[in-house]
Amino acid sequence: xxxxxxxxxxxxxxxxxxxxxxxxxxxxxxxxxxxxxxxxxxxxxxxxxxxxxxxxxxxxxxxxxxxxxxxxxxxxxxxxxxxxxxxxxxxxxxxxxxxxxxxxxxxxxxxxxxxxxxxxxxxxxxxxxxxxxxxxxxxxxxxxxxxxxxxxxxxxxxxxxxxxxxxxxxxxxxxxxxxxxxxxxxxxxxxxxxxxxxxxxxxxxxxxxxxxxxxxxxxxxxxxxxxxxxxxxxxxxxxxxxxxxxxxxxxxxxxxxxxxxxxxxxxxxxxxxxxxxxxxxxxxxxxxxxxxxxxxxxxxxxxxxxxxxxxxxxxxxxxx
Amino acid sequence: xxxxxxxxxxxxxxxxxxxxxxxxxxxxxxxxxxxxxxxxxxxxxxxxxxxxxxxxxxxxxxxxxxxxxxxxxxxxxxxxxxxxxxxxxxxxxxxxxxxxxxxxxxxxxxxxxxxxxxxxxxxxxxxxxxxxxxxxxxxxxxxxxxxxxxxxxxxxxxxxxxxxxxxxxxxxxxxxxxxxxxxxxxxxxxxxxxxxxxxxxxxxxxxxxxxxxxxxxxxxxxxxxxxxxxxxxxxxxxxxxxxxxxxxxxxxxxxxxxxxxxxxxxxxxxxxxxxxxxxxxxxxxxxxxxxxxxxxxxxxxxxxxxxxxxxxxxxxxxxxxxx
Numbered sequence: 180x181x182x183x184x185x186x187x188x189x190x191x192x193x194x195x196x197x198x199x200x201x202x203x204x205x206x207x208x209x210x211x212x213x214x215x216x217x218x219x220x221x222x223x224x225x226x227x228x229x230x231x232x233x234x235x236x237x238x239x240x241x242x243x244x245x246x247x248x249x250x251x252x253x254x255x256x257x258x259x260x261x262x263x264x265x266x267x268x269x270x271x272x273x274x275x276x277x278x279x280x281x282x283x284x285x286x287x288x289x290x291x292x293x294x295x296x297x298x299x300x301x302x303x304x305x306x307x308x309x310x311x312x313x314x315x316x317x318x319x320x321x322x323x324x325x326x327x328x329x330x331x332x333x334x335x336x337x338x339x340x341x342x343x344x345x346x347x348x349x350x351x352x353x354x355x356x357x358x359x360x361x362x363x364x365x366x367x368x369x370x371x372x373x374x375x376x377x378x379x380x381x382x383x384x385x386x387x388x389x390x391x392x393x394x395x396x397x398x399x400x401x402x403x404x405x406x407x408x409x410x411x412x413x414x415x416x417x418x419x420x421x422x423x424x425x426x427x428x429x430x431x432x433x434x435x436x437x438x439x440x441x442x443x444x445x446x447x448x449x450x451x452x453x454x455x456x457x458x459x460x461x462x463x464x465x466x467x468x469x470x471x472x473x474x475x476x477x478x479x480x481x482x483x484x485x486x487x488x489x490x491x492x493x494x495x496x497x498x499x
Numbered sequence: 500x501x502x503x504x505x506x507x508x509x510x511x512x513x514x515x516x517x518x519x520x521x522x523x524x525x526x527x528x529x530x531x532x533x534x535x536x537x538x539x540x541x542x543x544x545x546x547x548x549x550x551x552x553x554x555x556x557x558x559x560x561x562x563x564x565x566x567x568x569x570x571x572x573x574x575x576x577x578x579x580x581x582x583x584x585x586x587x588x589x590x591x592x593x594x595x596x597x598x599x600x601x602x603x604x605x606x607x608x609x610x611x612x613x614x615x616x617x618x619x620x621x622x623x624x625x626x627x628x629x630x631x632x633x634x635x636x637x638x639x640x641x642x643x644x645x646x647x648x649x650x651x652x653x654x655x656x657x658x659x660x661x662x663x664x665x666x667x668x669x670x671x672x673x674x675x676x677x678x679x680x681x682x683x684x685x686x687x688x689x690x691x692x693x694x695x696x697x698x699x700x701x702x703x704x705x706x707x708x709x710x711x712x713x714x715x716x717x718x719x720x721x722x723x724x725x726x727x728x729x730x731x732x733x734x735x736x737x738x739x740x741x742x743x744x745x746x747x748x749x750x751x752x753x754x755x756x757x758x759x760x761x762x763x764x765x766x767x768x769x770x771x772x773x774x775x776x777x778x779x780x781x782x783x784x785x786x787x788x789x790x791x792x793x794x795x796x797x798x799x800x801x802x803x804x805x806x807x808x809x810x811x812x813x814x815x816x817x818x819x820x821x822x
Binding site: 229335336338339342343344345346347348350351352354355427431434435438439440441451454457458461462465468472475476479480483484487 | 513514515517518521522525526636639640642643644645646647648651652654655659660663752753755756757759760763774775778779786790793794797798
């Protein structure tokens with residue numbers, strides 16, 4: 180699903196085929212010169228400076244996270260290991276050339292930990308949202324296409340999930356599953372599906388009414404073919420927007436859970452558990468909390484801005 | 500109207516039962532939670548006699564459905580079970596903490612209303628101005644900000660640094676002290692809890708007011724010679740406020756869940772902090788009881804919001820089937 184997400188890099192001149200593209204009806208297309216819907220959306224996205232800035236920042240964070248092993252341990256220091264011979268003299272150093280973000284209570288380099296924390300955050304964002312989207316798409320499609328009893332069961336189950344305040348349910352789930360990264364994936368994934376299912380369901384229901392779906396059926400297309408070829412590509416735009424925004428939400432949730440000691444466990448670094456550690460040194464070593472916090476804020480903000488931009492570019496109407 | 504309310508209350512029952520079943524199933528042995536007795540005793544080694552006594556005391560030897568029925572029956576009678584660690588009824592513990600959470604949430608809602616509405620109005624009326632861009636961007640920043648980090652930043656600046664600099668400072672933890680009046684203790688936790696919601700409130704206020712300002716009756720009002728301010732105040736605000744008021748209602752309930760983080764950062768002795776502590780002590784009856792109460796509040800608020808819709812918007816009438 181996410182592969183179809185238009186990104187700034189794919190700004191190939193008006194080429195792609197409009198049929199398979201993750202496109203959405205737009206009136207603008209009727210008046211302008213012949214362009215594919217995807218190219219049109221990308222053009223609009225490019226005009227949104229904040230969204231482009233968000234995308235650039237996301238790409239930077241991804242590159243930093245992927246390449247961390249190549250440079251962070253050598254240039255900055257090991258993010259996890261504690262060197263007991265030098266720990267005492269290296270602990271809680273304020274930011275300097277050697278340690279741009281300072282060191283923590285065990286003499287580890289904070290910048291290195293922030294870099295490795297990016298891995299956790301991005302992984303949680305992508306994996307947890309992928310789980311939520313996979314379940315949500317399946318449930319939403321079942322509910323919308325088959326209707327009746329399927330619809331009733333799935334949407335009432337979704338209602339039960341909606342009755343729980345999100346973060347509270349996540350905390351309760353982790354309390355039972357036990358702390359750890361894997362359970363964070365599960366908790367966020369399981370909690371995320373009802374929203375995706377609801378968005379996808381309503382989006383299918385509105386697409387289903389179009390004449391071209393009737394036409395396809397009249398031509399004898401199978402249900403499977405109608406769903407995959409005609410409904411999915413047109414119903415997917417809101418999901419792209421929603422998933423992009425959800426990644427930001429998932430990163431925040433992981434940070435919150437790790438902050439409460441329920442997510443990534445020490446000594447492994449995560450932006451959330453670094454903030455938890457920092458609480459004891461707020462006055463003596465404020466850098467411990469400044470940089471992980473800025474990392475969370477900027478990364479989540481980047482996904483929010485990109486999501487806003489995609490929403491406008493794909494012309495998706497969403498309720499706040 | 501009464502018919503509608505009755506129907507909505509009936510609809511709440513299956514959802515509520517679903518919530519309790521999910522919580523109950525999750526904690527059952529063999530699902531995910533493991534052995535409840537182990538949750539009580541932790542890693543301590545206990546004799547078999549004591550183990551069996553505990554099993555009997557908490558009714559864990561009964562079949563699952565009997566346990567569930569007992570829990571549900573107790574729940575209806577206001578009994579949330581017994582805390583594992585505090586040897587006090589859960590309902591009593593939560594009843595002690597609830598007013599503190601309520602006070603915090605009310606203060607947060609107040610902040611949210613005042614700042615959210617004002618920011619939204621400025622943003623909509625002065626569309627595309629510097630102020631609009633500022634409000635729009637800061638709402639994006641606020642929704643991306645981890646609330647607990649915001650809390651910590653406030654603690655450092657207004658609590659610790661201001662004290663260091665000899666300025667008037669704010670208390671960073673707890674709900675009352677000899678040094679500060681209670682209301683001063685409330686300031687930072689309430690701002691922290693309100694932050695995200697205020698941003699959403701401002702966005703909704705802005706988009707609603709912009710939509711209303713595009714309506715024909717606004718142009719008519721202006722054509723009649725009313726001043727710009729009068730048009731916005733008398734004709735615009737009334738119509739734009741309905742979704743905003745709805746949002747406050749729903750958000751108040753969501754805040755109950757959000758209190759876990761804020762209360763933990765500020766050691767605020769409310770339900771959220773109690774949940775956090777109970778999880779650490781594996782005191783599952785407290786976690787479960789508090790969650791059920793919060794879910795109940797969420798559902799009740801949803802109902803109240805839907806009903807108040809009918810009073811706020813004369814076009815909406817429930818009970819009649821609308822095509």
